[in-house]
Amino acid sequence: MNRKYDVIVIGGGHNGLVNAAYLARAGKRVLVLERRHVLGGAAVTEEVFPGFKFSVCSYVVSLLRPEIIRELDLPRHGLEILPLDGTFTPMPNGDHLWRVNDHAKTRREIARHSKLDAEAYDEYGKAMIDMAHFVKPVMNMTPPDPASLNPKGLMDLLTMGRRFQKLSADDKYNQVQLMTMSAVDFLDQWFETDVLKATMSASGIIGTFLGVRSPGTAYVLLHHYMGEIDGAFRSWGLSRGGTGSISNAIGDAAREFGAEIRTEAPIAKIILKHGRARGVVLENGDEIHADIISSSVDPRLTFMKMVGAEHLPTDFVDDIKRYKFRGSSGKVNLALDALPDFKCMPGAGPHLRGAVSISPSVEYMERAYDDAKYGRYSRRPYIDIVIPSLTDPSIAPPGKHVMSCFVQYAPYNLKEGTWDDKREEFGDTVIDTIAEHAPNMKDIILHRQVLTPLDLEREFGLSEGNIFQGELTLEQLFFLRPAPGWAQYRSPIRNLYMCGSATHPGGGIMGASGRNAAMEILKDKK
């Protein structure tokens, strides 16, 4: 016999918690059930090695919606974003590219490589900010269904069309290109410096199974400018105490609104009665009932595992089976005794306080992708390195450091062998790659944690290890996410909703999915 809830939120990741917080805020009795012992899902801080606290998966914040920060009063609940200043790209020829938030400095730095590019960089920045302004409202919008005759949806589409029409000729041109072109093709039109294009285009491939030359990768370039225009903080930031403290802040907000949160409560099944979701069965057999189930886990887990294909329309099942995950990235977390010393810029300078990007050339990036296409991890991967302990000493013992390496490509499906055999070999490849730029690397490692796509699936419930709960490719965005006709946070099962990154607008610590879903649920269940 257990108390009845209005809503059960499946998964205590940042989206599930945002969803719960908004529902609780609206007076619903909400229960959040998290499989693991810690809250946060992929936005989690864990003390993997004594004294060293890691943002195990997601490690930077850029897109957390400012309205969420405001409406949930997250700063009061302990959210503090520290600036992550700049991106440093070491080059094999002993040179480097170091872009920082200080515009004038960056301009001078780029001018070192190309005067033309320095000019273009300003133009580019202006253009991208215009674009970001155009795209921003779409983030908080429930995608209309173009195939339905629902007048509201048609109106929304029409409004979008009108807004596009109102853009200046150049903005229209840029917008079309951003939505369709490859990051490199797009950047080729602006810049000539290879290392600049390589580093900028990297943001276009993160979490996808695409290369920097694959069409559709350009639009992600916008994300960098979203953060800027929101004015919440500059493009990239770190959360004090690791990304887990974002989840904890949201969790506290949710609790304050009356939500109940349980960890170590893995769910086996969603209970259906007469085709409606009525509750959940935990793996320990407990049944908990609620009028509404809101799932923040990905559609494969929600529908194939917890609901069961037999209860769903075949077309929908086909769509979910077709929905592409194919994780392409891994993570290597290192506990360091000292700081890495880069050949091209020796010493513990401020260049280590930003992101260090191993992306020396466009060809390097593309070749990394070629390996993945044929089923092996990149022999020389793209690596995005952050040393948060420099900005936030609280996460490592005095004098020691925490280093987070995001690695691409690491395809979930290997042509030869399994990730369990290849894990350490993969870790070595990452260290070797970094050591080519920072020779002291191998001597300063105290501990290392290697996360393969398989580990991301097992540990964090991300199917096929996709960090965005499904590829962020055009055919899986907006009104196609996660399936055409089901992009409005609802599902074929009445009272079963989706609120995770597998819904519009998708991955990244944004929270928009959780918030949008809450709005839809409240629309249905006033």
Added chain:
Amino acid sequence: MPHDIIIIGAGHNGLITASYLAKAGLKPLVLERRGTAGGACVTEEFHPGFRASTLAQTTGPLSPQVIRDLSLKSHGLEFIKPAVRVFAPLLESRSICIYEDAKRTADELTNVSAQDAKTYPEFVSTFARIGRALAPLLTMTPPDIEKLARAELWGLGKLGLAIRGLGKKDEYRLLRYGPMAIADLAAEWFETEPLRAIVAACGIFGAFAGPWSAGTSAALLLQAATDENAIAPTTFIKGGMGALSQTLVKIATRNGAEIRTNAEVASVSVRDGKATGVVLTSGEEISGRAVISNADPRTTLLKLVDPAEFDPSFLNKIRNYRAIGTVAKVHLALAELPHFPALANGDSDEKLSGRIHIGPDIDYLERAFDAAKYGDMSPQPYLDITIPSLTDQALAPAGAHVMSIHAQFAPYHLKDGDWNTRREALGDIVVKTLSDYAPNLNEYIVARKVITPLDLEETYGLSGGHIHHGEMSVDQLFAFRPLIGWARYRTPIEGLYLCGAGTHPGGGVTGTPGANASREIIKDLKRRA
């Protein structure tokens, strides 16, 4: 009355525009650089007694509307449509064959996969349905995004209804397929790798893209709209593609157009933002009240017009119009028909009479593309082959044959060396690759002609050697071809028009760009007259 409308280039689209204009009582003068009319649609003798369709091997197919409007058939144009669309020989003596007849195809597919045999007819009917709904798009002038005219809204509305008529399932397919990688689409339908590769090939033909490149499925939708079948047909023209051009020349001149060969245009004369005529390389000046270019957008707007005539932002955009060719052609004069072990003796003649596809799996095609990304030709290229002499004996001496090979990838920009020094190396790679499937090929080769992307540019005037006058990627299609805001066959220079494959609906021998352009031009000229 003198010829007062100048058409630059006697390619099929230029000639079709000339024919439509002449039929409308206007007086076009077509100026062709080369000694023969036809552009990419020419039949040339590359070895005594052996004639080949030098560039385009088959029609796209030709738009039925053009065939009707210009009554091509009554002017003696003969189409040859073999029963086979595509034949794909594989190593270890297996093969796959796609026929015109879906049922026959399905029956034969049962040998490789019962599942695919079951799906194939549905694949065909689905794309036929979607194709029919999209077809009106091809013959429509892309709308002016700034201000949609009532007529355009009407056209788009009709299109919208046609698409709605498909029902949700197909509508969603349409939405998903547009931006998708062809490799994913092929895998959604079929389990047999070689069959997937045949489908994928349609997405990368002539493109700077591999099957894993997003957006390659759009080409399939476009093909379906043109042909009601995603897998392109093999439609030859009796006498080779040159016969099409000759027929069009006949029709144009009969209606009062004049065609001058060996007349290369050096520049378009512009006064006060208006096109007033052209100057030939010979120095001769020809004035006209309108100038229509069948040449590709880069050639027309960057080579023939003084850059000072355009505002910088337009100039910048047209400079960024992508036209980097990836295609080479190899023609072989063969003493006899080579033997393909994948074929049982006897059915050779029929199975080889359509297109022959070399590219057994998706990875093979993708690897072929990888080389191009790094500025090298594919060590194992994807080949699209025809042996037109099988269905048109007149092209070769008795018993002998002509084999025309479309080879990808041969990128216009080479990292090492240049195409003049690497021409024969390319020919060797192509012959060697094909020899894996037809071992005795070499013994039969009497003569060989290799056409590199550089030749395509220098000899045939295709800038970047791009056979489609520019990449057919989503950002360069429909209302964006060649540029957003300039997709209506007009240019910033009053009286200067585009009518070639660099305009909607793009490349392939369909004649639709020429037909659409002439409709718009006639509207303007009649208004001004």
